[in-house]
Amino acid sequence: xxxxxxxxxxxxxxxxxxxxxxxxxxxxxxxxxxxxxxxxxxxxxxxxxxxxxxxxxxxxxxxxxxxxxxxxxxxxxxxxxxxxxxxxxxxxxxxxxxxxxxxxxxxxxxxxxxxxxxxxxxxxxxxxxxxxxxxxxxxxxxxxxxxxxxxxxxxxxxxxxxxxxxxxxxxxxxxxxxxxxxxxxxxxxxxxxxxxxxxxxxxxxxxxxxxxxxxxxxxxxxxxxxxxxxxxxxxxxxxxxxxxxxxxxxxxxxxxxxxxxxxxxxxxxx
Amino acid sequence: xxxxxxxxxxxxxxxxxxxxxxxxxxxxxxxxxxxxxxxxxxxxxxxxxxxxxxxxxxxxxxxxxxxxxxxxxxxxxxxxxxxxxxxxxxxxxxxxxxxxxxxxxxxxxxxxxxxxxxxxxxxxxxxxxxxxxxxxxxxxxxxxxxxxxxxxxxxxxxxxxxxxxxxxxxxxxxxxxxxxxxxxxxxxxxxxxxxxxxxxxxxxxxxxxxxxxxxxxxxxxxxxxxxxxxxxxxxxxxxxxxxxxxxxxxxxxxxxxxxxxxxxxxxxxxxxxxxxxxxxxxxxxxxxxxxxxxxxxxxxxxxxxxxxxxxxxxxxxxxxxxxxxxxxxxxxxxxxxxxxxxxxxxxxxxxxxxxxxxxxxxxxxxxxxxxxxxxxxxxxxxxxxxxxxxxxxxxxxxxxxxxxxxxxxxxxxxxxxxxxxxxxxxxxxxxxxxxxxxxxxxxxxxxxxxxxxxxxxxxxxxxxxxxxxxxxxxxxxxxxxxxxxxxxxxxxxxxxxxxxxxxxxxxxxxxxxxxxxxxxxxxxxxxxxxxxxxxxxxxxxxxxxxxxxxxxxxxxxxxxxxxxxxxxxxxxxxxxxxxxxxxxxxxx
Numbered sequence: 001x002x003x004x005x006x007x008x009x010x011x012x013x014x015x016x017x018x019x020x021x022x023x024x025x026x027x028x029x030x031x032x033x034x035x036x037x038x039x040x041x042x043x044x045x046x047x048x049x050x051x052x053x054x055x056x057x058x059x060x061x062x063x064x065x066x067x068x069x070x071x072x073x074x075x076x077x078x079x080x081x082x083x084x085x086x087x088x089x090x091x092x093x094x095x096x097x098x099x100x101x102x103x104x105x106x107x108x109x110x111x112x113x114x115x116x117x118x119x120x121x122x123x124x125x126x127x128x129x130x131x132x133x134x135x136x137x138x139x140x141x142x143x144x145x146x147x148x149x150x151x152x153x154x155x156x157x158x159x160x161x162x163x164x165x166x167x168x169x170x171x172x173x174x175x176x177x178x179x180x181x182x183x184x185x186x187x188x189x190x191x192x193x194x195x196x197x198x199x200x201x202x203x204x205x206x207x208x209x210x211x212x213x214x215x216x217x218x219x220x221x222x223x224x225x226x227x228x229x230x231x232x233x234x235x236x237x238x239x240x241x242x243x244x245x246x247x248x249x250x251x252x253x254x255x256x257x258x259x260x261x262x263x264x265x266x267x268x269x270x
Numbered sequence: 271x272x273x274x275x276x277x278x279x280x281x282x283x284x285x286x287x288x289x290x291x292x293x294x295x296x297x298x299x300x301x302x303x304x305x306x307x308x309x310x311x312x313x314x315x316x317x318x319x320x321x322x323x324x325x326x327x328x329x330x331x332x333x334x335x336x337x338x339x340x341x342x343x344x345x346x347x348x349x350x351x352x353x354x355x356x357x358x359x360x361x362x363x364x365x366x367x368x369x370x371x372x373x374x375x376x377x378x379x380x381x382x383x384x385x386x387x388x389x390x391x392x393x394x395x396x397x398x399x400x401x402x403x404x405x406x407x408x409x410x411x412x413x414x415x416x417x418x419x420x421x422x423x424x425x426x427x428x429x430x431x432x433x434x435x436x437x438x439x440x441x442x443x444x445x446x447x448x449x450x451x452x453x454x455x456x457x458x459x460x461x462x463x464x465x466x467x468x469x470x471x472x473x474x475x476x477x478x479x480x481x482x483x484x485x486x487x488x489x490x491x492x493x494x495x496x497x498x499x500x501x502x503x504x505x506x507x508x509x510x511x512x513x514x515x516x517x518x519x520x521x522x523x524x525x526x527x528x529x530x531x532x533x534x535x536x537x538x539x540x541x542x543x544x545x546x547x548x549x550x551x552x553x554x555x556x557x558x559x560x561x562x563x564x565x566x567x568x569x570x571x572x573x574x575x576x577x578x579x580x581x582x583x584x585x586x587x588x589x590x591x592x593x594x595x596x597x598x599x600x601x602x603x604x605x606x607x608x609x610x611x612x613x614x615x616x617x618x619x620x621x622x623x624x625x626x627x628x629x630x631x632x633x634x635x636x637x638x639x640x641x642x643x644x645x646x647x648x649x650x651x652x653x654x655x656x657x658x659x660x661x662x663x664x665x666x667x668x669x670x671x672x673x674x675x676x677x678x679x680x681x682x683x684x685x686x687x688x689x690x691x692x693x694x695x696x697x698x699x700x701x702x703x704x705x706x707x708x709x710x711x712x713x714x715x716x717x718x719x720x721x722x723x724x725x726x727x728x729x730x731x732x733x734x735x736x737x738x739x740x741x742x743x744x745x746x747x748x749x750x751x752x753x754x755x756x757x758x759x760x761x762x763x764x765x766x767x768x769x770x771x772x773x774x775x776x777x778x779x780x781x782x783x784x785x786x787x788x789x790x791x792x793x794x795x796x797x798x799x800x801x802x803x804x805x806x807x808x809x810x811x812x813x814x815x816x817x818x819x820x821x822x823x824x825x826x827x828x829x830x831x832x833x834x835x836x837x838x839x840x841x842x843x844x845x846x847x848x849x850x851x852x853x854x855x856x857x858x
Contacts, residue, residue, distance in 0.1 A: 058833040097829035101796035172354030177363040181799040183789030188355035
């Protein structure tokens with residue numbers, strides 16, 4: 001007879017109240033999980049189901065009764081009896097400001113329709129900070145034949161760093177360098193990608209929600225005006241799938257694709 | 271880890287600096303020379319990676335020796351500790367004190383923060399080739415500077431007050447400033463003489479254990495051991511001591527949580543990263559009474575079952591660090607300690623005063639705060655239950671153990687027990703460290719220090735708020751300040767007379783937060799930048815739509831307060847918001 005296999009302790013259900021609705025979710029779930037069960041649309045930028053939550057973008061914040069400050073839905077675990085509000089004035093204000101602050105400093109024009117939808121839903125007006133507001137605009141980095149890095153579009157969501165590191169590839173070619181408004185994604189000493197530890201696995205491109213990281217073919221076709229968002233899976237398709245938290249992780253899909261096929265095919269990996 | 275390095279070999283000096291800390295490497299895999307056996311099996315792995323926490327000490331060793339951190343040196347450190355270079359680069363570029371470009375052996379940093387600016391720091395910065403620095407914690411003797419000389423015998427000196435002539439002379443390689451002369455102690459006052467936390471200040475040679483013991487030193491530790499850990503925690507709880515670092519959390523409750531945590535080991539961290547502008551109390555305590563810090567840590571570790579203690583001292587306090595290191599060594603030598611205490615040196619990051627950022631810094635990472643919960647008492651340093659206490663908090667513990675919690679609680683107010691140290695600076699006749707009972711009116715403190723023609727008082731430092739002359743009757747207690755929407759914060763009290771240009775003060779505070787934001791979360795990273803831009807536009811350029819800008823600032827402030835990860839972002843708009851409403855900076 002085969003040895004018994006320990007399958008773990010059975011998990012309890014935890015009851016919480018979200019916007020007046022009661023729901024029971026498995027212990028250890030996040031507030032975001034519970035919101036999604038109730039199909040409450042919760043904006044997220046740095047969250048992805050298969051990455052460790054870094055809770056840095058703060059666009060998913062919700063109000064939890066008894067908490068002095070708002071809490072990030074993506075990483076905060078539910079506790080029995082929690083009373084959560086996802087649509088209070090405070091929540092709407094912070095979500096709006098996060099989107100405004102980001103869009104006032106970063107080129108978010110290639111973000112998915114879903115992100116654009118949140119912008120209008122929360123009434124974000126990034127231009128109100130004035131034309132002089134500092135941005136992260138900088139020249140596009142094209143230092144190899146495969147990937148293009150356009151950090152004018154980087155919202156610093158840490159997803160690429162996580163995908164390059166322990167959450168997927170364990171290559172550690174990139175990290176967050178500098179601090180404050182000058183914080184940025186970088187190889188060591190900003191060395192070009194071919195001299196870095198990069199193995200061109202494509203995971204970072206798969207998880208980037210803003211088009212800051214892109215296959216060079218997609219970048220070139222966009223420049224030529226031959227890119228057809230409807231036909232090809234570019235940044236929009238990827239980000240949309242990330243937003244739908246597709247269980248068939250596009251991250252894993254990207255990896256499989258790249259193992260089997262030459263990267264030159266570029267963005268056609270949907 | 272197979273580390274790819276492209277920066278060229280380290281110099282002999284750099285290797286010496288690193289090997290001085292780690293010893294010579296055993297194999298090619300750890301950065302050493304190739305040996306035949308290295309071709310057959312790899313060394314390193316977990317044993318090497320578990321030394322990650324030595325990254326900051328290594329970076330300091332490299333920079334102390336060579337003046338900067340070169341690519342070759344950083345990559346050698348990466349090989350020795352098995353850290354990916356991209357990640358190590360992220361760390362070294364995070365901390366303001368590390369230089370990534372070569373520079374001369376002498377570096378002069380002149381403080382141009384709030385108080386030193388009042389005392390003419392800008393003139394010094396304009397006259398000499400110095401780096402500008404945020405608050406150096408020498409506000410009692412402003413303007414202040416810090417000079418360091420790299421090389422095989424690295425030295426660092428605080429100079430306060432500093433003059434243009436002295437700064438220029440030091441940079442020319444003139445006479446090296448004398449530590450003992452350049453750092454006289456603050457004038458200190460305690461209620462009823464020198465009875466309280468400051469009673470040993472200037473009463474013994476801070477480098478001699480016997481001097482400390484002659485004043486009754488280490489009697490509290492002996493007493494704690496006789497009482498037993500539970501009784502010590504009971505006394506601290508009964509004293510109703512609230513943490514003195516700024517957050518005012520009940521110390522007894524924290525101690526109890528750590529003591530009860532089942533996960534092992536437990537760590538103790540003494541937070542001596544005092545960096546709030548206008549604050550210097552922990553510096554004075556560490557410089558003048560370092561043995562008491564060690565004794566306080568020993569008691570805390572004993573009561574909560576901590577196996578190891580760290581004290582994280584900000585980089586700008588070389589004398590405090592040297593004296594605490596000496597005190598630890600002497601106390602250990604005399605067999606007084608039963609835990610290991612390690613002194614760690616910050617690297618120029620205000621954010622590392624936030625406890626979880628401090629953990630990351632000790633662990634050799636970027637000083638980015640972690641999301642809470644989980645709280646440090648459950649998941650702290652190295653993921654283990656951790657007790658974090660401020661220096662002044664531990665000083666209070668010594669008195670609680672000696673005199674009992676009830677006696678301690680008889681001083682002060684019902685909700686704010688004991689005494690409190692206040693760092694009074696700015697436009698006063700007698701700047702210095704003052705100890706008064708909780709609940710003492712601010713007016714009384716200002717009279718002790720000699721303040722006249724007050725325009726405003728900044729209470730609690732850059733994260734605090736401005737008070738007007740009409741508000742100086744506020745009792746200095748947690749509840750008293752809360753009632754008028756202010757905070758005691760770190761105990762900084764900066765006084766501005768009618769001559770002060772408050773617009774410049776507000777701009778300096780905005781720049782401070784923009785400089786010191788870690789950059790992790792959006793509200794703080796972009797919010798502090800926008801706050802500075804808008805303030806500049808309103809106060810200096812005097813253009814734009816003023817009422818729209820006031821609205822923008824208040825919108826940003828609310829989002830930073832509500833949605834930032836940590837206390838830095840949550841308080842980054844406090845002083846500016848209170849300044850705009852309380853002071854007459856928008857008129858005319």
